[in-house]
Amino acid sequence: xxxxxxLPDGSVRVFPKGIAALEIAxxxxxxxxxxxxxxxxxxxxxxxxxxxxxxxxxxxxxxDQAEGKYVYWHSTSHLMAHAxxxxxxxxxxxxxxxxxxxxxxxxxxxxxxxxxxxxxxxDRMAVLAKQANPFVRQELSKAEAVAFFExxxxxxxxxxxxxxxDTEETISLYHEGDFTDLCVGRHLPDTGKIKYFKILxxxxxxxxxxxxxxxxxxxxxxxxxxxxxxEDHLAFLEEAKKRDHRKLGKQLDLFSVxxxxxxxxxxxxxxxxxxxxxxxxxxxxxxxxxxxxxxxSPHMGKSWLWETSGxxxxxxxxxxxxxxxxxxxxxxxxxxxxxxxxxxxxxxxSYRDLPLRWAExxxxxxxxxxxxxxxxxxVRGFTQDDAxxxxxxxxxxxxxxxxxxxxxxxxxxxxxxxxxFYLSTKPEKAVGEDHLWEKATESLKIxxxxxxISYEVDEGGGAFYGPKIDIxxxxxxxxxxxxxxxxxxxxxxxxxxxxxxxxxxxxxxxFMVHRALLGSIERFFGILLEHYAGDFPLWLAPVQAAVIxxxxxxxxxxxxxxxxxxKSGIRVELDHRSEKIGYxxxxxxxxxxxYMLIVGEKExxxxxxxxxxxxxxxxxxxxxxxxxxxxxxxxxxxxxx
RNA sequence: GCCGACAUAGCUCAGUGGUAGAGCAAUUCACUCGUAAUGAAUAGGUCGUGGGUUCAACUCCCAUUGUCGGCUCCA
Numbered sequence: 001x002x003x004x005x006x007l008p009d010g011s012v013r014v015f016p017k018g019i020a021a022l023e024i025a026x027x028x029x030x031x032x033x034x035x036x037x038x039x040x041x042x043x044x045x046x047x048x049x050x051x052x053x054x055x056x057x058x059x060x061x062x063x064d065q066a067e068g069k070y071v072y073w074h075s076t077s078h079l080m081a082h083a084x085x086x087x088x089x090x091x092x093x094x095x096x097x098x099x100x101x102x103x104x105x106x107x108x109x110x111x112x113x114x115x116x117x118x119x120x121x122x123d124r125m126a127v128l129a130k131q132a133n134p135f136v137r138q139e140l141s142k143a144e145a146v147a148f149f150e151x152x153x154x155x156x157x158x159x160x161x162x163x164x165x166d167t168e169e170t171i172s173l174y175h176e177g178d179f180t181d182l183c184v185g186r187h188l189p190d191t192g193k194i195k196y197f198k199i200l201x202x203x204x205x206x207x208x209x210x211x212x213x214x215x216x217x218x219x220x221x222x223x224x225x226x227x228x229x230x231e232d233h234l235a236f237l238e239e240a241k242k243r244d245h246r247k248l249g250k251q252l253d254l255f256s257v258x259x260x261x262x263x264x265x266x267x268x269x270x271x272x273x274x275x276x277x278x279x280x281x282x283x284x285x286x287x288x289x290x291x292x293x294x295x296x297s298p299h300m301g302k303s304w305l306w307e308t309s310g311x312x313x314x315x316x317x318x319x320x321x322x323x324x325x326x327x328x329x330x331x332x333x334x335x336x337x338x339x340x341x342x343x344x345x346x347x348x349x350s351y352r353d354l355p356l357r358w359a360e361x362x363x364x365x366x367x368x369x370x371x372x373x374x375x376x377x378x379v380r381g382f383t384q385d386d387a388x389x390x391x392x393x394x395x396x397x398x399x400x401x402x403x404x405x406x407x408x409x410x411x412x413x414x415x416x417x418x419x420x421f422y423l424s425t426k427p428e429k430a431v432g433e434d435h436l437w438e439k440a441t442e443s444l445k446i447x448x449x450x451x452x453i454s455y456e457v458d459e460g461g462g463a464f465y466g467p468k469i470d471i472x473x474x475x476x477x478x479x480x481x482x483x484x485x486x487x488x489x490x491x492x493x494x495x496x497x498x499x500x501x502x503x504x505x506x507x508x509x510x511f512m513v514h515r516a517l518l519g520s521i522e523r524f525f526g527i528l529l530e531h532y533a534g535d536f537p538l539w540l541a542p543v544q545a546a547v548i549x550x551x552x553x554x555x556x557x558x559x560x561x562x563x564x565x566x567k568s569g570i571r572v573e574l575d576h577r578s579e580k581i582g583y584x585x586x587x588x589x590x591x592x593x594x595y596m597l598i599v600g601e602k603e604x605x606x607x608x609x610x611x612x613x614x615x616x617x618x619x620x621x622x623x624x625x626x627x628x629x630x631x632x633x634x635x636x637x638x639x640x641x
Numbered sequence: 642g643c644c645g646a647c648a649u650a651g652c653u654c655a656g657u658g659g660u661a662g663a664g665c666a667a668u669u670c671a672c673u674c675g676u677a678a679u680g681a682a683u684a685g686g687u688c689g690u691g692g693g694u695u696c697a698a699c700u701c702c703c704a705u706u707g708u709c710g711g712c713u714c715c716a
Contacts, residue, residue, distance in 0.1 A: 104711095113645090114645095115646095201711075202645075202711085203710050203712070204645060204710095204711065204712060205711065205712045206644090206712055209712070210713080211643065211714095215643060215644050215712075216644090216712095217644080218711065220711085250652075251652085257708090258707095259706065260707090263707065318714095318715090364716090366715090368714080369642050369643090369713080369714070370642070371642060371644095371711090371714095372642090372712095372713080373707095373708090374709090377716090378714095378715070378716085384716065482715095483716085518716090519716045520716040524716090550673085550675050551674055552673060552674095553674095578672085578674090579674090579678090580675095580679060581674065581675055582674090582676065582678065583677085583679080585676050585678095586678055588677090589677055598675070598676065600674095601675090610675080612676060617676065617677085619676065
């Protein structure tokens with residue numbers, strides 16, 4: 001008896017019934033058979049050794065594909081658990097899934113694992129991998145599985161099992177050598193496929209992510225089929241470390257945080273502030289150009305404001321304690337929106353006034369748990385590039401389209417062009433009537449579809465007051481960061497009883513869109529710093545050019561060059577130190593100055609400068625006027641070389 | 642907040658119970674120099690903070706603040 005297998009290219013091959021999927025791969029090519037990690041038969045993942053019993057479509061998953069990596073890492077997490085079981089037989093196992101960038105396994109063990117323990121586990125893994133133990137799938141009933149793990153003494157597995165229903169889903173175990181795990185699969189044929197791996201770290205993690213539960217130890221690792229891949233990955237982690245904004249911030253003297261003065265509060269040094277100023281100036285100008293108006297609002301407000309807005313009800317945990325002023329409670333603001341609404345309400349608004357687009361670089365303070373603070377990316381005081389658009393229901397869609405376009409423009413100006421979009425819908429706990437949610441969610445969808453944007457849906461991920469679109473960017477290391485957010489708000493217009501007079505002469509409730517493009521200036525700055533690894537493009541660089549005289553004898557000419565550039569608004573510094581030129585060049589390289597302008601005898605005589613660009617020894621020469629117009633052009637174009 | 646690790650000079654880091662060290666940076670002097678570190682000298686720390694153990698604590702213990710890796714949360 002034969003079966004027909006349809007391959008991804010549409011061709012049909014005939015094989016004997018019961019052939020292992022791996023044999024099909026071999027028949028296609030040996031290369032594919034080597035690289036294949038798991039088969040997909042009729043759209044369902046299946047182990048390579050599984051027999052194929054009927055006509056079907058077949059494809060093979062390799063490590064190049066995301067699902068292939070997941071299978072590979074998932075199998076490695078079993079291998080790691082196996083090693084842990086060998087070394088620490090008393091360990092109880094939680095879960096061990098693949099994640100982006102590797103896998104982890106949560107274990108419950110009394111011993112605190114150290115770096116040395118990880119090394120021992122890694123060594124044991126190597127031994128087990130060499131044994132090429134096959135991953136054997138066993139399907140069984142829930143009662144049998146429970147009996148198994150009761151005997152083994154794995155309370156966490158039993159807890160997971162207790163929530164499964166074997167009339168609806170198949171319960172399966174995977175055996176690999178003398179290690180057995182409750183697992184849906186799928187897996188590699190055997191551990192011999194797991195070639196190169198590294199255990200990366202260990203940390204605490206609550207069972208099932210709930211802080212009321214016991215904290216387990218989570219061991220992270222990563223693995224690859226080729227040595228080069230592991231090396232590249234470790235190099236990537238190194239590069240990320242080198243680019244760490246906290247490190248660069250210190251090295252380049254951009255910002256600091258002070259233990260004595262409070263965690264999560266950022267101090268901007270002159271050079272960091274210069275870059276921030278440039279970001280903000282660009283932001284302001286762009287907003288004015290795009291029909292926004294600027295607001296400024298106070299940093300605190302009476303409890304009436306926060307009670308009305310609902311913040312004291314919904315957001316209190318993130319707010320700082322109130323302070324007494326004239327016997328009344330005032331609160332430092334965690335958001336800007338209530339203030340903008342106060343401004344809205346100073347006048348009777350007409351539909352003719354709408355949409356109102358009001359923007360503010362508003363500094364807010366939020367209580368963040370001490371353990372989550374992280375450089376500039378997670379702080380307790382930050383400035384949002386906030387704006388609120390007050391409009392009619394009909395205007396929502398075109399306004400959202402405008403915001404999306406504007407976000408693309410702003411992010412693109414900073415070199416972020418690889419964007420992905422997410423639509424978050426109504427969460428379980430939500431305010432507002434269903435038809436409004438539907439309508440608003442629909443407008444967001446239509447807006448994105450009109451812009452031909454593909455997006456992912458995050459069901460139930462919206463804010464309690466409305467659905468939202470989030471935009472994530474990819475940085476130079478291909479890491480994703482969420483920056484922009486566009487959110488509907490059903491809550492505040494109602495709570496503050498906002499109104500406008502419609503064409504019909506009657507009062508209507510305006511709609512409110514809350515949006516931030518950069519998110520927070522602090523966080524954005526941190527991401528930008530890592531994206532550029534501190535090598536800011538000319539328009540952002542705190543020092544755009546350093547003028548370096550070859551010796552003190554040319555100081556006067558150097559001064560005149562610097563002056564000329566300064567007059568054109570170029571940020572230039574004259575290096576007057578009596579050091580050797582090599583020393584000064586090295587120093588300015590480390591400070592990441594985009595241009596070094598060297599002047600000596602030759603240049604003084606010819607009225608030129610010798611130009612050295614950052615990170616390239618290549619030098620050119622130009623007269624000062626040429627140089628100035630060249631730099632100004634580069635600044636205006638916001639180009640990055 | 643929770644689990645673990647860490648905190649020594651401005652920075653990067655040595656220093657395993659017996660009076661604190663290096664490199665870089667800083668300051669001074671000499672050199673006046675052609676594309677990634679000229680040489681010499683000087684100065685700089687109550688070892689995060691507060692308790693405790695000890696004849697003696699940077700070192701051991703406890704608490705606290707902060708940082709780092711995660712968890713939870715999130716701009």
